Amino acid sequence: MKSKYLNGSIVQPMLGSLIVSVTLMATSGCVYAQTPTESNKHQLTRAEVLHELEELESVGYNPSQGDDGDYPADILAAEQKVAAKHQAERDALAAAGQTAQTKPTSQPSP
Structure with a gap:
């Protein structure tokens, strides 16, 4: 039981x-x-971060200014300049591609 x-x-x-x-x-x-x-999400590599820093420095950003009171504004301005630079490069490539497509090819004379 x-x-x-x-x-x-x-x-x-x-x-x-x-x-x-x-x-x-x-x-x-x-x-x-x-x-x-x-x-x-894609994790940035060290090379990608260094490349981004080089691009920012190429448009005038200086990360070694020490205690910068304009910190958010100056890096944002540099990022906008880099974006504008990339857009200009894309536009130039697109224009070059359109020019190559619209340019008539010369045909040999008989």
């Missing part, structure tokens, strides 16, 4: 708790796998 009491009052609820726990763990793993994380 004692074994029936133990089986009914202790083992069955523990088995139910075990099943619920396993189910929750399995579904929480699936939910976590579907959520986007910050690690999906």
Whole structure:
């Protein structure tokens, strides 16, 4: 009689708790796998950061000015200059491509 009491009052609820726990763990793993994380973003390499700094310096930004009261404004201005420089380069390439396409090819005389 004692074994029936133990089986009914202790083992069955523990088995139910075990099943619920396993189910929750399995579904929480699936939910976590579907959520986007910050690690999906491209991490900048050291070379990319150095290239960006060189571009900023090429338009007049000087990061070694020490305690600069104009810090946010001067780097934002430099970033805008770099963006304008890149846009001008893209425009020049597009214009060169259009010129090459519209320029008639000379045909040899018979």
